[in-house]
Amino acid sequence: MKKLLCLLDDVVTMLTKTSAVIVTFNRAAKLMKVLDALQCQTRRPEIILVVDNASTDETRELVVARAKEDLSIRYLRLPKNVGGAGGFHAGLKAAYDLGADYFWISDDDAYPEPDAIEKLLQAITSFQADHEWRPSFACSRVEWVDGSLCEMNTPRTVWDWPRFVRPGKAWALVDSASFVSILVPRWAVAAHGLPIADYFIWFDDAEYTRRLSRSYPGIFVPESRVIHDTPDNRGVNFGLVDEKSLWKFRYGARNEASWRRREGGLVNVISYAYGAHRQMKGGNVPGKLRREIYRAILRGMAFHPKIVRI
Amino acid sequence: MNHLQQSTPLVQKSTDYISREVTEAISIYKCLYPGCELRFIFRIDEATISATATVSEGRAPLHVDLLGAGYLGQVNIPGPHDASPAVTISISIPRPPLPSERRQTDTPWQPQRPLRFIFRMAPMLYEQIRYLAEMARWRRADKSHRTSSLPFGGSALFSKPRAPATGKRPAILVGMHWLEVGGAEKLGLDTIRWAREAGLRVFVVASVPELQRLKGQLPDSPDVTFLRLDRYLPHHLWPRYVEELVRAENIRLIHIHHCRPLYDALPHIRTATPWVKVIDSTHIVEYADGGYPRISGVWSNFIDMHHVISGQLEDYYRDKFLVVGKVRLGRMLDRREDAGALSGFRLQAGQKSLHISFIGRLYYQKRPIIVVETFRRLSRWAADNNVELSGSLVGEGPFLPAVQRLIQRYGLQDKVALLPADTDVPALLERSDLMLLPSNNEGLALVCYEAIGRGCIPLSTDVGSQYEVVPADLLVPLSPYDTVRETLGIVDRLWRDPAFLARQKQELTAAFSKLGRDMTAKEILMPIYEETALSAG
Structure with a gap:
């Protein structure tokens, strides 16, 4: 019996079939660089699922051509653009159906270093072996193209984040991370369901990782590195709202307000609205744009998207 | 024949037939249960040409139902040793088929009983109802059937079985x-x-x-x-x-x-x-x-x-x-047969005679009722335009009697010939100007490819992968009324508009060449x- 139990312990770490889930929209060239980076991984995912948000550039042709040569590539073309949130929802669902044990979720403009996935897998399995707790996700250090920390992909730590930090295993506990090089185990998806597709864009990753963290926080794995090729290195701050970025901030405000209403009630939303007000005031955001953000927060209070379970 | 030597002689059935079937059945179960004692109970079923087999692992007692009029007897195949587990197999051997059954087992098609009067009054209305019912089923299909791949996990923890050395060729x-x-x-x-x-x-x-x-x-x-x-x-x-x-x-x-x-x-x-x-x-x-x-x-x-x-x-x-x-x-092409097979298209704008063919098994999938309806409309069109129309319908199947009746009812006997399934299709295509394929569904109908190669222009419903072989302007909608109306419109335009005809010939040639280049x-x-x-x- 003891031998059998040892065997079962081994099974826990041996079931590491991994599926990469990349959501893309009209960024064929960058997507090809991501696929190149995955090709060079020291621990290649068994499945690479490209979720195409109905791109109108040459994404389809390029991915299909590559998939004809590389059997690990699967291609899911969505009938319309359902945003990053809808893409990650559909992709994670499909990858789950394909039977992977871990899901490496990322954007179409984030290039993992050759050992990024191996380090994530190593960390999440070692953490469990060492401490018995099961991290609900593991996330990489996301760097901008110049090597500095990518502001928008900074994970949020929990209050006792250094509890298991050791020399050589500096894995801080975090409860929120972005969908840029994050590894989610199958059990966490089974327990907590899928990202909320109705969010369309922004805050889908924060809501999802916070939901996963109800079981146990995730871990930040700094030795796993990924380069996020964004046009600039800006954080998400309401002081940065302008005409061009307003549409995204509106989604973000609505989604976070909805989440705060669900998790913390009205007081939490008011506190959030006050924070947004302070940031916009500090950033001299024009009144017209501010009113759009307030309206989005109000909409979020009545927005109750459904969480889809597996 | 050793197992049958002690059997009751079988009236009207050849011993060879029974012997062959018994040998087939025994060899299957010898392979399935190599280490077992096999106890066969054989029956013959005079009522059907389908066999049945039931298997009980163990020494199952005989039920009286098995010992009725069709009971032939038992065969025991001992296991490799005395303690071999036993398996009881009850097999009902079908009677040999009658000559008529060898030829065709499908009974002639009949419209659904409650809708028979509709078919009698308006065959196309019946087709339309059937089409709508099928489309409704299609819309529901994804909800009732799995449409994602089943996962297949696994780890390297346990060793996998290996192929045994048999000494036999692969x-x-x-x-x-x-x-x-x-x-x-x-x-x-x-x-x-x-x-x-x-x-x-x-x-x-x-x-x-x-x-x-x-x-x-x-x-x-x-x-x-x-x-x-x-x-x-x-x-x-x-x-x-x-x-x-x-x-x-x-x-x-x-x-x-x-x-x-x-x-x-x-x-x-x-x-x-x-x-x-x-x-x-x-x-x-x-x-x-x-x-x-x-x-x-x-x-x-x-x-x-x-x-x-x-x-x-x-x-x-x-x-x-x-x-x-x-x-x-x-x-599904044969490169040797099809290479360089393209000859010129026969149809010329304004020509005074037109031969149109249909080639396909007479099952609902090919929609033979719509074919006859199309011929009826084309016949009127030909009379209006002073064109001598003739047609050939090649195929057999359960719709044959219904097609024959409709041809008579529409008075098309002199214009449309019904030909058997073994007709020389290439020769027919070589003397046809157009070919109709109003199918309900197709993968990629090779008869269209063959028609193009023989200089005959195919008109098809826009189903399956037909767009790969038939140009968009020669594809017609699936809805029965639209199929007939659009087919008529295309035939008229091909006959009337030389520029349109030339463009279609060009596109057909291009499609033919493209398919020929594929693996x-x-x-x-x-x-x-x-x-x-x-x-x-």
Whole structure:
């Protein structure tokens, strides 16, 4: 019996079939660089699922051509653009159906270093072996193209984040991370369901990782590195709202307000609205744009998207 | 005949027939239960041409139902040792088919009883209702059937079984739906020939217990064996049987052609005999439930390669099951026969006589009622435009009596000839200006390709992968009324508008050349067969 139990312990770490889930929209060239980076991984995912948000550039042709040569590539073309949130929802669902044990979720403009996935897998399995707790996700250090920390992909730590930090295993506990090089185990998806597709864009990753963290926080794995090729290195701050970025901030405000209403009630939303007000005031955001953000927060209070379970 | 020597003499039935069937059944169960004592109870069923088999593991007592008028007797095959477990197999051998059954078992088609009066009054209205019902079923289909691949996990923790050394030449198991007339069956028979050419021994099984009328087309060779699992082995026992067969006969490759129980056996095959490669071929996406391409997609993680015959199927696997890399397009064309076959199109604008053909089995899929209705409308059009119209309908099937009645009712007997299925189709196409194919569904109808090669212009419904062979302007909608109206419109335009006709000829030529450049099924499959033939014995 003891031998059998040892065997079962081994099974826990041996079931590491991994599926990469990349959501893309009209960024064929960058997507090809991501696929190149995955090709060079020291621990290649068994499945690479490209979720195409109905791109109108040459994404389809390029991915299909590559998939004809590389059997690990699967291609899911969505009938319309359902945003990053809808893409990650559909992709994670499909990858789950394909039977992977871990899901490496990322954007179409984030290039993992050759050992990024191996380090994530190593960390999440070692953490469990060492401490018995099961991290609900593991996330990489996301760097901008110049090597500095990518502001928008900074994970949020929990209050006792250094509890298991050791020399050589500096894995801080975090409860929120972005969908840029994050590894989610199958059990966490089974327990907590899928990202909320109705969010369309922004805050889908924060809501999802916070939901996963109800079981146990995730871990930040700094030795796993990924380069996020964004046009600039800006954080998400309401002081940065302008005409061009307003549409995204509106989604973000609505989604976070909805989440705060669900998790913390009205007081939490008011506190959030006050924070947004302070940031916009500090950033001299024009009144017209501010009113759009307030309206989005109000909409979020009545927005109750459904969480889809597996 | 040893087992039958003590049997009661059988009136009207040849001993050879019974003997052959008994031998078939015994060999199947000897393979399935190599270490068991086998106790067979044989019956003959005079009422049916379908067999039944029930299996009880153990020494099951005989029930009185088995000992009635059809009871033939028992055969006991001892096990390898005294303590061998026993298996009781009760088999009902079907009577030999009558000559009429050998020819055709489909009863003549009749409209659904409550709607018969509609068909009598307005055949097209009946077709429209049937079409609408089918489309409604199609819209519901995805909700009631799985449309994602089943996962196939696994780890390196446990060692996998290894192929035993048999000393036999490598073999292939080819699973068919049945050995009856059909496109998938044609490819199935071709692949059996190719596998043999590649040096493989071939075992053939079918899932549906039909008369297997094409059995005679199997190569007459000791390397080709048709196993009558369809008659004598219940589907739930196929996985274990296939495992035993794989081990005993050094089967290295399984090729599935629309064979449901082989798909169902895949979990067992892939885990018990992981050295065996599995490929499949699919042809047509069915409206009701996706048909075999859907089943194949569901099992995709257990299959090494999907061979498809059309671009539509490539898209189907990609869009429904996210599979791209292991889907291989191989057209059902013979490069030697088809190379350079394109001759000039006969149809000229304003010509005074027109010959239009229809070639296809007379089943609902080909919509023969719509063909006759189209001829009726074309006949009026021809009279209005002073064109001498003639037509040929080639094919047999359950719709033949209904088609004959309609032709008489519409007074088309002098204009439309009904020809048997063995008509010389190439010769007919060479004297036809146009060909109609208003099918309900198609994969990629090769008769269109053949028609173009013979200078005949095909008009088809826009279904399946027909867009690959027929230009967009010559495709008509599926809805029955629209099919007839648009077909008439296209014929009129081709006849009236020389520029339109010239453009269609150009596009048909381009489509013909493009298809000819694609890989053929043989070019896709033969290297796999040859590689398998070189694998270890």
